[in-house]
Amino acid sequence: MKKAVISLLLLVVMINSYGITREDAEKNPILKGKLLAKRCAWCHDVNRTLIAPPFKVILKKYSNVSEETLKKRFFNVIKNGSKGKWTEWIKKNVKVKMGEVDQMYMPPQKPYYNDEEINLIVNWLLSLKK
């Protein structure tokens, strides 16, 4: 019960900081995905380079991959993490060095999201293409 109250509070804080009301999020699955993706912002921004490639850069790299394939690929990356695909890019573009670049990887996010939530995040991510 205590845990539920805390997560509800967290959700309210998250929603406020995005200027999105809960009703908006309930009606619009893309907004729901955007809220869930707040965790990703520790490492990824949509446009700017933090310590991981920005989402727009990722989408550009895969711009000629079909949406269906991307959905599967991103689902898998979010659930199980990713390692080695962006090492060269990170070496060149990330200014903040966090230990050895060769060890930079994306940890699995499955402790934090269920499959349904991952799908919402993937749909939000793909919506950035448009």
Ligand code: HEC
């Ligand atoms: C702790 C930092 C961190 C977090 C949190 C994180 N990522 Fe990543 N992400 C990375 C790094 C580093 C890479 C590059 C991995 C590689 O070189 O393969 C990456 C790569 C990716 C890729 C590209 C994979 C590919 O196949 O090219 C996608 C898509 C992605 N992340 C989405 C997300 C989403 C969505 C979230 C939130 C649910 C998230 N990431 C959370 C660090 C993070």
